[in-house]
Amino acid sequence: MASAPRAPLYLGLDLSTQQLKAVVIDGELRVVHQSGVQFDAELHEFRTQGGVHIHADRLTVTSPVLMWVKALDLLLDKMKRAGLDFSRVRALSGSGQQHGSVFWRRGASETLKHLDPDQDLHQLLQDSFSVSDSPVWMDSSSTQQCEDLQAAAGGALRLAEITGSRAYERFTGNQIAKLHQTRAEEFQDTERISLVSSFAASLFLGGYAAIDYSDGSGMNLLDIRTRNWSEICLQATAPHLDQLLGAPLPSTSVLGPVSSYFVHRYGFSESCSVVAFTGDNPASLAGMRLQPGDVAVSLGTSDTVFLWLQQPRPALEGHVFCNPVEQQEYMALLCFKNGSLTRERVRNECAGASWELFSTALSDTPLGNHGNIGFYFETMEITPPVIGVHRFDSADCEVSSLSPQVEVRAVVEGQFLSRRLHAERLGYSIIPGTRVLATGGASSNKEILQVLSDVFNAPVYTIDLSDSTCLGSAYRALHGLVAESRASFFDVVKKAPEPRLVATPHPKAKEVYDKLLKRYALLEERVVQKSHS
Numbered sequence: 001m002a003s004a005p006r007a008p009l010y011l012g013l014d015l016s017t018q019q020l021k022a023v024v025i026d027g028e029l030r031v032v033h034q035s036g037v038q039f040d041a042e043l044h045e046f047r048t049q050g051g052v053h054i055h056a057d058r059l060t061v062t063s064p065v066l067m068w069v070k071a072l073d074l075l076l077d078k079m080k081r082a083g084l085d086f087s088r089v090r091a092l093s094g095s096g097q098q099h100g101s102v103f104w105r106r107g108a109s110e111t112l113k114h115l116d117p118d119q120d121l122h123q124l125l126q127d128s129f130s131v132s133d134s135p136v137w138m139d140s141s142s143t144q145q146c147e148d149l150q151a152a153a154g155g156a157l158r159l160a161e162i163t164g165s166r167a168y169e170r171f172t173g174n175q176i177a178k179l180h181q182t183r184a185e186e187f188q189d190t191e192r193i194s195l196v197s198s199f200a201a202s203l204f205l206g207g208y209a210a211i212d213y214s215d216g217s218g219m220n221l222l223d224i225r226t227r228n229w230s231e232i233c234l235q236a237t238a239p240h241l242d243q244l245l246g247a248p249l250p251s252t253s254v255l256g257p258v259s260s261y262f263v264h265r266y267g268f269s270e271s272c273s274v275v276a277f278t279g280d281n282p283a284s285l286a287g288m289r290l291q292p293g294d295v296a297v298s299l300g301t302s303d304t305v306f307l308w309l310q311q312p313r314p315a316l317e318g319h320v321f322c323n324p325v326e327q328q329e330y331m332a333l334l335c336f337k338n339g340s341l342t343r344e345r346v347r348n349e350c351a352g353a354s355w356e357l358f359s360t361a362l363s364d365t366p367l368g369n370h371g372n373i374g375f376y377f378e379t380m381e382i383t384p385p386v387i388g389v390h391r392f393d394s395a396d397c398e399v400s401s402l403s404p405q406v407e408v409r410a411v412v413e414g415q416f417l418s419r420r421l422h423a424e425r426l427g428y429s430i431i432p433g434t435r436v437l438a439t440g441g442a443s444s445n446k447e448i449l450q451v452l453s454d455v456f457n458a459p460v461y462t463i464d465l466s467d468s469t470c471l472g473s474a475y476r477a478l479h480g481l482v483a484e485s486r487a488s489f490f491d492v493v494k495k496a497p498e499p500r501l502v503a504t505p506h507p508k509a510k511e512v513y514d515k516l517l518k519r520y521a522l523l524e525e526r527v528v529q530k531s532h533s
C-alpha cells in the first residue's frame, strides 16, 4: 500500500564498513525505499577491499574519508533518480561503523557552512581533512597507547569502570593518541575530530555534529555514568581534546535543520531535522526493538552479540555502552572481528563461492560435526585477542585440513560456539524464554540461523529487513522529533512488524553443544596460549 503523496517520511542511513545504505519509512513505519552504495564495486578508484585498506604491517587498517563523502553523493543521486521526494523527509538520522575517526582540517567548518549546491560534496570537501586515511574499527596497531591509557587510569578494570571497556586498540581515544604521537603535523592541522557517525551527521548539518552518548561510549574517553568526557582519559590521550571533540549529547538529540546545501541540491525541506547519529550496533538495537532479556546476534563484517542492560557491568572482556534509546540505561556488546569476510572466504574455497552450496554443506553435516572444531582468526581477533587458523579432530589433535563440507560447518559452529562462550562468561546466560534476534547480511541464510539456534539452544527470530541498522536509524529519526516530550522510543515504534521466528533448536542440540562448548573452551585456551608463546 503506498503512503499518501504528502505524508511525512523518515530517512535512516548507515555508513558501515563495506557500504553506505539508506532506508526510508513512512509514518506507519512501512519501508518505502531502500538504496545503497558498495564501496569496493562502485568507488573502485579508492581500491579498498571490504571497504578498507589493510596496511603492510597487517595491524593498521584505514578507510579513505573521501570515499565515504563520495558515497553520499552517489547515494543521494541514486535516490533522486529513483524518484524519492526528499521534501517529504521530516527527519533523518543515521549510524556509522563504531570507533572510526575523522580529522577535520583547520577551516573545514567554514567550508561546511558554505557548500555550493551546484557542486558535489566530494569536490567541495577535497581539502577539508587533515588525515585522508581514517583509522577504523579493524585496526589493531595502538597497543602501546592502550597500555599507557590503562596505566594512567589506574589499570584495565578501573578504565572499564569509567568508560565501559578496558583499553581496546580500535577504540577512538587510543587511535587519537597514536595519531598525535606519530603524525604530529596532521594532528596540529586538525580543528575537530568526529566519529564516523558524527562525521556523517556533520555533512547533513553543514557544521560539526556532536558525538552522541552511545557511540561516544566506544572511545575509552566517555565516563558512561556522568556522560561527560573523563578528564583522566582526555589528559592521557592528547592535548585540547575536549575542544577537538565538542560536548557529547543524548542520542535522541535534534541537532538542527538539514543544511541549505541539501535543500537546494536535493529538494529536502528546510524544516527537515537532523537527529543525532550513533554507532551501527546501537542503531541495530533500535532497529530490532531489542527488549531486556533478548540477545541480539549481528552477522556483518564484524559479528557482534549485544543485549540490553539496566545497569552497567563493565568487565575485562566486552563493552558497556550508553543505551541509544533509553538514556539512563545501557547495552552490553561483544565484538568478533572475523565475521562475514571469514564466512565468505570459506564459501569461496569450500563451496564454489556459492551460498547455496554453503547451505547444502550445513544441511548435509551433523550437529557437532563429528567432533571437529575450527578456529578461523585470519586477522587479529578482538574476542579473544589472537590470530591464526587452527583445526582439531574429535580427539583434540590439531589437523592441517578438513573436508570442504566439514570445514563449512566448522567455521559456522566455531564462530557461534565462540559467541556463546564469551557471552556466558560475561554472565549473559541463554535461559529458556530467551529470544535470539539475528540481523546482518548472514541472517538471511536459514541454514546458518539453524546452526545459531542449535548452538545457543534457543529460538532465533529475524526482522524482515536484514539491515536493522538503517531501520533503527529511521526509527530514531522519527523518535527524535518527539523525544523532548518524553515519548518513549517503544511507544513511537510499537506499530513496527514483530520479529519472525525462523529457527528452533534441534531436540539433540542442548546435549551436543553443551558438551562441545566445554571442548571448545579448552581448545580456545590452547590456541590463545600457543599464539602468545
Ligand SMILES: O=C(CO)[C@@H](O)[C@H](O)CF
Binding pocket: 016, 017, 096, 097, 098, 099, 137, 170, 218, 279, 280, 281, 302, 303, 304, 333, 335
Ligand atoms: O567494533 C565494533 C563494535 O565494537 C564493530 O561492530 C564495528 O562497529 C563495525 F562497524
